[in-house]
Amino acid sequence: MNRTCLMTTLVLGLLCGDFLAAENWPGWRGPRGDGTSIEKGVPTEWDGASGKNIRWKVPIPGKGHASPIIWKDRVFVVSCLPDEKSRVLIALDRTSGKQVWQQTVLKANLETKHSLNSRASGTPVTDGKLVFVTFFQPDDRTVPAPNVGGERLITPGQMVVAAYDFEGNRTWRVTPGGFISAHGYCSSPVVFEDLLIVNGDHDGESYVVALDRKTGETVWKVAREHKIRSYVTPLIRKINGRPQMVMSGSQSIVSLDPRSGARNWKIDGPTEQFVASMVYDGELFFMSAGFPTYHV
Numbered sequence: 001m002n003r004t005c006l007m008t009t010l011v012l013g014l015l016c017g018d019f020l021a022a023e024n025w026p027g028w029r030g031p032r033g034d035g036t037s038i039e040k041g042v043p044t045e046w047d048g049a050s051g052k053n054i055r056w057k058v059p060i061p062g063k064g065h066a067s068p069i070i071w072k073d074r075v076f077v078v079s080c081l082p083d084e085k086s087r088v089l090i091a092l093d094r095t096s097g098k099q100v101w102q103q104t105v106l107k108a109n110l111e112t113k114h115s116l117n118s119r120a121s122g123t124p125v126t127d128g129k130l131v132f133v134t135f136f137q138p139d140d141r142t143v144p145a146p147n148v149g150g151e152r153l154i155t156p157g158q159m160v161v162a163a164y165d166f167e168g169n170r171t172w173r174v175t176p177g178g179f180i181s182a183h184g185y186c187s188s189p190v191v192f193e194d195l196l197i198v199n200g201d202h203d204g205e206s207y208v209v210a211l212d213r214k215t216g217e218t219v220w221k222v223a224r225e226h227k228i229r230s231y232v233t234p235l236i237r238k239i240n241g242r243p244q245m246v247m248s249g250s251q252s253i254v255s256l257d258p259r260s261g262a263r264n265w266k267i268d269g270p271t272e273q274f275v276a277s278m279v280y281d282g283e284l285f286f287m288s289a290g291f292p293t294y295h296v
Contacts, residue, residue: 022039022070023037023038023039024070024071024072024128025037025068025069025070025071026069026070026071026125026126026127026128026191027069027123027124027125027126027188027189027190027191028067028123028125028188028190028233028277029233029277033190033233033235033236033277034235034279034280035279055097056096056097057097058092058097058098058099060077060079060090061079061081061088061090061102062079062080062081062082062086062088062120063079063080063082063118063119063120064077064078064079064080064118064119064120064121065117065118065120065121065186066078066079066118066120066121066122066123066124066188067123069123069124069125069126069131070094071126071128071166072094072128073093073094073095074091074092074093074094074100074166075091075092075093075094075097076089076090076091076092076124076126076131077089077090077092077124078090078105078120078122078123078124078133078135079120080110080118080119080120082110082119084107085107085108085109085110086104086106086107087104087105087106087107087108087119087120087135088102088103088104088105088120089102089103089105089124089131089133089164089168090102091131091166091168100168101167101168102168103164103168103170105133105135105160105162105164105170105173106135106137106160106162108137108138109138109140109155110138111136111138111154111155111157111184111185112138112142112153112154112155112182112184113183113184113185114182114183114184117183117184117185117186118184119135119136119184119185120135121184121185121186122134122135122185122186122187122188122189123188124188124189125188125189125190125191125196126191127191127213129165129166130163130164130165130171130213131163131164131165131166132161132162132163132189132191132196132213133161133162133163133164133189134159134160134161134162134187134188134189134198135160135185136157136158136159136160136179136184136185137157137158137159137160137175138155138156138157139155139156139157139158141155141156142154142155143155143156143180145182145203146180146182146203146204147182147203147228147229148182152182154180154181154182156178156179156180156204157178157179157180158175158177158178158179159175159176159177159178159179159185159187159198159200160173160174160175161173161174161175161176161189161196161198161211161216162174162216163196163213163216171214172215172216173216174211174216174217174218176198176200176209176211176218176221177200177205177207177209177221178202178204178205179200179202179204180202180203180204181202181203181229182203182229183229183231186231187199187200187231187233188233190233190234190236190245191213192210192236192243192245192258192259193258193259194212194213194214195210195211195212195213195219195258195259196210196211196212196213197209197210197211197234197245197258198210198211199230199231199232199233199234199247199249200224201224201228201229201230201231201232201249201250202227202229203227203228203229204227205223205227206223206224206227206228206229206250207221207222207223207224208221208222208224208234208247208256208261209221209222210258210261220260220261221261222256222261222263224249224250225250225251225252226250226251226252226272227250228249228250228251228272228273229273230248230249230250230273230274230275230290231274231275232247232248232249232274232275232276232277232278233247233277234246234247234256234258235247235277235278235279235280235285236258237280242257242264243257243258243259244256244257244258244264245257245258246278246280246285247278248274248278248287248289248290249273249274251268251269251271251272252266252267252268252269253266253267253278253285253287254266254267270289270293270295271289271290271291271292271293271294271295272290272291272292273289273290273291273292274287274289274290275289275290276288276289276290
């Protein structure tokens, strides 16, 4: 079995020598979804050659662009093993980097994608009990790519979402909707109350979907108006006494009720496609985009 290491995970620095006292990093951009950390005294520089401020360094089989996530003594990361056509979830011991287990989430033909994308780009998320992952399962066919400048054939398919416990046992797996994009797939799920929310913006019948975290059953699913690919992770904040899920994409910026998917408000534009997640400073939301025009 060829398991050439194409991706390496680094865990840098300890706080007071105690991993378990450190803040969990449960999903994309951390516990608040904005990349912030409350940790103090973390290393601000490191060096791979000398090992300065590096506790451990381990190879990860395959290739993927997803961020690792951390909960107590576990690190979770996803990857694609192209020779085996497998998309996997890997658990590591936080103190040593030793692999605890590896599970195959999906085994399917390799989908077409943009050269800068990967087949394991969606960052997992955990609620401390289950780890939720999402991949793309291509159909065994090719179709002309929609919404591109030049003709090309690409693989349409389905979004796959699965949940695993911390021992590596799968508790559910579902396919909540289709997906097609010449750029390939990436969606980082978000945990909210009893729901797992996944952005399904793509160049077909796109949607945002909320699943029951315990069962994977669809609780709500709302269509996206313009049916255009974007890769934004929703940001949820409590504003004026109610939770609002704000995200760019589909030629707009919208606020949805994360409990029901109902729209609070919508601003059209300023462009077609979005990738970067939004941020909020307590008064204003900030976005950057995109294609075919660029805005901040």
